[in-house]
Amino acid sequence: MKRIAVYALVALTQAASASQPDSQTQESRGQQPPSDLPHDVSVPMRSGKQITLADLATHRSALPRMPANFIAADPMNPYVDYPVQRLYQFLSSYQLQHDVDSAFEYSNLGAGLLGHALARRAGTNYET
Numbered sequence: 001m002k003r004i005a006v007y008a009l010v011a012l013t014q015a016a017s018a019s020q021p022d023s024q025t026q027e028s029r030g031q032q033p034p035s036d037l038p039h040d041v042s043v044p045m046r047s048g049k050q051i052t053l054a055d056l057a058t059h060r061s062a063l064p065r066m067p068a069n070f071i072a073a074d075p076m077n078p079y080v081d082y083p084v085q086r087l088y089q090f091l092s093s094y095q096l097q098h099d100v101d102s103a104f105e106y107s108n109l110g111a112g113l114l115g116h117a118l119a120r121r122a123g124t125n126y127e128t
Contacts, residue, residue: 030054034117041088043113046096055100056114062096062103063110084116 033050034043043051046062055061067090072078091113119126 030057034113036117036120037091038088040092042092044091044094044096046099049100051100051110053114053117056107056110056117059104059106059110060101061107061110061113062098062100062105063094063107063113064097065105065107065109067094067109087113087116 030053033052034056037043044063045051051061051063056063067082067087069086069090070082073081087109090109115126
């Protein structure tokens with residue numbers, strides 16, 4: 001069976017990920033940061049404001065479209081060679097270029113992070 005890239009599913013599942021920030025009220029859960037990441041991973045913040053699940057869902061996280069450490073080796077399956085450790089490395093070192101929730105900026109990175117964080121919170125993986 002061919003390895004499936006986790007982040008390739010992002011475009012297809014963004015609406016589903018964005019519409020279910022958990023069984024608690026969407027408002028309270030959506031205002032939380034993606035806190036289910038490993039303790040050594042830090043999600044960037046700016047002006048004292050953390051990125052929330054709602055920011056990720058609405059593309060207002062101030063994260064770029066793609067991480068700078070992303071290189072697509074296979075154009076037919078561009079995300080297959082981007083392991084989660086590289087995502088964590090990027091997040092921990094990235095400095096936001098503008099304030100969180102100050103502008104809409106489409107972000108595959110943000111959508112992928114949302115799906116990944118929700119999957120970790122549910123105790124599963126993004127593929128299932």
